[in-house]
Amino acid sequence: MTGPVIEARDAVLSxxxxxxxxxxxxxxxxxxxxxxxxxxxxxxxxxxxxxxxxLVPGEGEIRFDGRRIDTLSEHExxxxxxxxxxxxxxxxxxxxxxxxxxxxALPLLLGxxxxxxxxxxxxxxxxxxxxxGMQRRRSGELSGGQAxxxxxxxxxxxxxQVLFADEPTGSLDSLTGEQVMDLMVGVAREQGTTVVLVxxxxxxxxxxxxEVIVRDGTVHALTAERSGS
Amino acid sequence: xxxxxxxxxxxxxREALVRFVVIAAAVALGVGLLLSTVAGVRALDAQVGRIGxxxxxxxxxxxxxxxxxxxxxxxxxxxxxxDRVDVGLTGPHPPVVPxxxxxxxxxxxxVSPALHDLIASHPADELAARFPGREAGIIDDSxxxxxxxxxxxxxxxxxxVAAIPGARRVASISTDAPPIxxxxxxxVLSVIAGGLLFPVLIFISTATRLSAARREQRxxxxxxxxxxxxxxxxxxxxxxxxxxxxxxxxxFALFPALRALMxxxxxxxxxxxxxxxxPGWLAAVLIALGVPLAAALxxxxxxxxxxxxxxxxxxxxxxxxxxxxxxxxxxxxxAELTYFIGRRPxxxxxxxxxxxxxxxxxxxxxxxxxxxxxxxxARLMARRARRLPTLVAARRLADNPQAAFRxxxxxxxxxxxxxxxxxVITTIVDQRGARESPLAAVTMLRxxxxxxxxxxxxxxxxxxxxxxxxxxxxxxxxxxxTPDSPAGVAECAELARIPQYGRCAPGAVVAGVPYGLAxxxxxxxxxxxxxxxxxxxxxxxxxxxxxxxxTLVVGLDGTPAAHERVRTVLELAYPDQRVPPATENDFMGNxxxxxxxxxxxxxxxxxxxxxxxxxxxxxxxxxxIVDRKRPFSxxxxxxxxxxxxxxxxxxxSAVPLxxxxxxxxxxxxxxAQLFLRAQLEYTLTPPGxxxxxxxxxxLAVSLAIIASTLPLLERVTGxxxxxxx
Numbered sequence: 001m002t003g004p005v006i007e008a009r010d011a012v013l014s015x016x017x018x019x020x021x022x023x024x025x026x027x028x029x030x031x032x033x034x035x036x037x038x039x040x041x042x043x044x045x046x047x048x049x050x051x052x053x054x055l056v057p058g059e060g061e062i063r064f065d066g067r068r069i070d071t072l073s074e075h076e077x078x079x080x081x082x083x084x085x086x087x088x089x090x091x092x093x094x095x096x097x098x099x100x101x102x103x104x105a106l107p108l109l110l111g112x113x114x115x116x117x118x119x120x121x122x123x124x125x126x127x128x129x130x131x132x133g134m135q136r137r138r139s140g141e142l143s144g145g146q147a148x149x150x151x152x153x154x155x156x157x158x159x160x161q162v163l164f165a166d167e168p169t170g171s172l173d174s175l176t177g178e179q180v181m182d183l184m185v186g187v188a189r190e191q192g193t194t195v196v197l198v199x200x201x202x203x204x205x206x207x208x209x210x211e212v213i214v215r216d217g218t219v220h221a222l223t224a225e226r227s228g229s
Numbered sequence: 230x231x232x233x234x235x236x237x238x239x240x241x242x243r244e245a246l247v248r249f250v251v252i253a254a255a256v257a258l259g260v261g262l263l264l265s266t267v268a269g270v271r272a273l274d275a276q277v278g279r280i281g282x283x284x285x286x287x288x289x290x291x292x293x294x295x296x297x298x299x300x301x302x303x304x305x306x307x308x309x310x311x312d313r314v315d316v317g318l319t320g321p322h323p324p325v326v327p328x329x330x331x332x333x334x335x336x337x338x339x340v341s342p343a344l345h346d347l348i349a350s351h352p353a354d355e356l357a358a359r360f361p362g363r364e365a366g367i368i369d370d371s372x373x374x375x376x377x378x379x380x381x382x383x384x385x386x387x388x389x390v391a392a393i394p395g396a397r398r399v400a401s402i403s404t405d406a407p408p409i410x411x412x413x414x415x416x417v418l419s420v421i422a423g424g425l426l427f428p429v430l431i432f433i434s435t436a437t438r439l440s441a442a443r444r445e446q447r448x449x450x451x452x453x454x455x456x457x458x459x460x461x462x463x464x465x466x467x468x469x470x471x472x473x474x475x476x477x478x479x480x481f482a483l484f485p486a487l488r489a490l491m492x493x494x495x496x497x498x499x500x501x502x503x504x505x506x507x508p509g510w511l512a513a514v515l516i517a518l519g520v521p522l523a524a525a526l527x528x529x530x531x532x533x534x535x536x537x538x539x540x541x542x543x544x545x546x547x548x549x550x551x552x553x554x555x556x557x558x559x560x561x562x563x564a565e566l567t568y569f570i571g572r573r574p575x576x577x578x579x580x581x582x583x584x585x586x587x588x589x590x591x592x593x594x595x596x597x598x599x600x601x602x603x604x605x606x607a608r609l610m611a612r613r614a615r616r617l618p619t620l621v622a623a624r625r626l627a628d629n630p631q632a633a634f635r636x637x638x639x640x641x642x643x644x645x646x647x648x649x650x651x652x653v654i655t656t657i658v659d660q661r662g663a664r665e666s667p668l669a670a671v672t673m674l675r676x677x678x679x680x681x682x683x684x685x686x687x688x689x690x691x692x693x694x695x696x697x698x699x700x701x702x703x704x705x706x707x708x709x710x711t712p713d714s715p716a717g718v719a720e721c722a723e724l725a726r727i728p729q730y731g732r733c734a735p736g737a738v739v740a741g742v743p744y745g746l747a748x749x750x751x752x753x754x755x756x757x758x759x760x761x762x763x764x765x766x767x768x769x770x771x772x773x774x775x776x777x778x779x780t781l782v783v784g785l786d787g788t789p790a791a792h793e794r795v796r797t798v799l800e801l802a803y804p805d806q807r808v809p810p811a812t813e814n815d816f817m818g819n820x821x822x823x824x825x826x827x828x829x830x831x832x833x834x835x836x837x838x839x840x841x842x843x844x845x846x847x848x849x850x851x852x853x854i855v856d857r858k859r860p861f862s863x864x865x866x867x868x869x870x871x872x873x874x875x876x877x878x879x880x881x882s883a884v885p886l887x888x889x890x891x892x893x894x895x896x897x898x899x900x901a902q903l904f905l906r907a908q909l910e911y912t913l914t915p916p917g918x919x920x921x922x923x924x925x926x927x928l929a930v931s932l933a934i935i936a937s938t939l940p941l942l943e944r945v946t947g948x949x950x951x952x953x954x
Binding site: 049052054055075077078079080081082083085086087089093094095096097098099102106107109110115 | 870
């Protein structure tokens with residue numbers, strides 16, 4: 001059996017007196033979609049930040065593809081995030097000065113790809129996500145759903161091994177939220193991308209193969225395997 | 230509501246307090262400078278108005294029964310100019326002379342305090358002997374331009390005064406008519422005021438943007454709990470007005486210190502009396518009320534640009550891009566200066582009327598054209614950008630070039646003023662310097678106003694016996710007055726004793742020489758020197774002796790004491806000559822000193838305006854970072870290195886700063902070239918290294934200020950900013 005792609009082992013992280021993670025353990029296999037649920041302040045975003053190498057736990061381990069990443073330098077973790085991970089957040093993730101296609105092409109441009117090639121690939125993703133013809137628009141000219149689809153295109157353009165999504169539908173109405181989730185799950189499955197989906201909405205969590213719940217900084221399994229959609 | 234607004238302004242956290250203090254400090258600086266500028270203009274008027282009596286115009290009212298015979302001349306001492314008035318009484322009821330208790334009788338004189346000190350601190354044969362008789366008293370400050378003024382009113386018999394060329398009868402004295410073109414100084418002051426005040430005004434307007442987004446969110450929260458748009462607008466106005474009131478008060482408190490500094494600085498070649506440096510009650514009241522009022526209005530206007538609803542803040546869409554018409558005023562200003570090439574107005578006031586609007590229109594034109602140029606440059610930069618930071622920075626600049634340029638427009642004006650001043654001054658100094666010979670400092674000439682064919686032998690003997698005199702020579706008017714012929718002629722036997730000035734053509738007995746040998750009047754003439762060959766003149770020695778004397782030339786050893794002793798001897802020998810004995814350096818000294826002072830002023834403008842503009846930049850950079858902290862934070866989370874974001878922010882500020890620095894310098898030198906061509910028929914000389922060093926220093930300070938804001942980027946883009954809750 002293949003091992004987990006992304007994994008936390010007994011992670012402990014405190015912010016001053018407040019313990020955000022208390023021996024939290026988590027794992028997601030290749031192509032698996034795992035929903036991380038929990039009430040506000042439970043530690044789910046902190047767990048996502050640790051898994052993505054944004055924060056480093058004080059104790060415990062974070063592993064990606066079997067390799068510890070919590071011991072890497074900030075620079076190495078940044079490179080890892082840029083090259084192997086993708087991100088979709090709730091809102092405000094697009095650079096307002098850039099056009100839609102430039103926002104999507106951002107990870108490729110950061111990777112040093114030629115601008116024309118990066119934009120070509122970005123336009124391909126925009127077509128795929130139903131945003132053809134919008135490539136020259138700015139983020140301020142998009143609806144919430146469109147902005148999330150642009151963010152999804154940006155998160156996926158590097159063909160990441162893991163996509164981290166933090167409340168990706170939090171600022172959308174239910175119908176638009178469903179459309180975004182359909183697209184996200186669809187492209188993730190198509191690419192074989194593992195998705196760590198932080199949400200507190202059960203109707204979003206149903207898109208996942210498996211759900212875990214975070215309470216007071218510890219992770220509990222909520223459901224066993226769920227069949228893929 | 231007002232009390233609540235005040236509490237919000239100062240007691241709702243560190244950020245609000247910092248914003249309040251920065252606005253108040255910017256207003257204080259602006260008000261201090263505004264008061265100083267108004268006071269400077271008024272002091273200039275007072276200075277010029279008080280010395281109108283030196284060249285008296287008839288006053289309204291009945292003239293005095295016994296007019297004075299009056300002559301105004303000038304003299305030199307140690308590189309400074311002395312105003313000398315000779316007066317002759319014609320009866321017991323003369324007109325009142327400003328600043329004097331009575332008109333000095335023959336054998337008496339009044340002097341200004343500075344001249345009194347100068348006389349007391351030097352041997353009599355260097356200065357005091359030029360004023361015959363005894364010192365009757367001191368001229369009152371009310372008749373002097375400055376504490377440094379060197380003025381003497383000398384009583385002499387009326388017939389002696391009448392013999393001085395230009396002397397006239399004066400029955401009443403008006404103090405209203407200024408003797409120098411005030412408009413010329415107004416030009417300098419308006420340019421300087423523009424260079425100084427503009428960056429401060431920009432700083433104030435930028436400071437009000439500090440943490441605007443946070444403040445607007447706070448107002449949105451208030452709308453949610455029921456505050457009306459009007460109440461929110463009032464709260465914003467209260468905050469700005471309160472800061473402006475405190476800033477205005479602090480500005481008034483700052484003014485005495487600025488006034489003391491200004492009083493020490495000889496803007497017009499002479500220091501101001503501190504009492505003259507007063508803004509006047511009307512201007513003071515207008516500033517005291519106007520600045521807070523303007524702040525309140527500005528706050529209300531700023532609130533109209535955003536729509537604050539109970540559900541949040543909606544900013545208006547991207548401002549319309551600037552149009553190319555913005556280039557028109559700049560082109561008009563440059564065209565106006567170009568038009569006057571070859572069409573220079575004959576009078577000083579006419580020249581000011583010609584050039585002043587040109588310079589001011591260019592300054593306005595630069596500020597208007599700046600956003601358009603920024604936008605075009607940014608679009609080009611975006612098109613060619615290969616790296617992400619360049620692309621983001623270029624897009625941001627192209628999106629709102631007005632905002633980007635506003636923060637640096639102070640630098641543009643400061644650099645423009647400095648470039649014009651440096652260009653003009655460097656060229657004038659270079660042009661004149663090239664024509665000056667080392668002999669100019671040691672060749673004193675006595676100009677002769679009247680026909681005379683003899684210099685008394687006793688005078689020549691006395692001059693030759695004066696320590697420090699190396700030679701004496703008489704030049705006479707050349708009877709050949711065709712345009713290309715030398716102005717004077719001299720005997721070759723005499724010229725042979727001073728080979729350092731030149732030599733006669735072989736076989737010549739009499740030679741043509743330039744005016745006074747040192748070419749004071751004819752600047753295009755070849756300069757004297759050992760290689761100079763004086764052209765032979767057909768005049769014989771006998772004919773030469775009968776020609777009118779043009780100048781008596783006295784060689785000096787270069788010591789100041791010999792210089793002034795010889796001048797005193799010559800003045801006493803010819804007390805009715807209008808032009809004082811002087812070297813070319815004496816004649817040039819005044820304008821050189823004034824040029825240096827203008828350069829100094831220009832440097833003050835730059836050294837002041839660049840850091841202020843840097844502060845504006847810093848505030849706008851900080852505001853830009855805070856406004857975009859979420860997208861920046863999320864980019865950091867996705868693996869964008871911090872240094873890349875730093876590069877974005879640095880490029881957004883540094884690129885327009887450096888680009889407009891070049892634009893301002895180029896426009897400044899272009900304007901200087903046009904002015905030099907039109908006014909003096911000179912071609913611009915490139916400035917010396919000190920200009921580049923000073924400019925680089927100013928820019929380095931500005932960049933350092935920008936760099937100081939970058940740590941903020943790291944602080945505000947931590948993972949906590951990315952949290953959704």
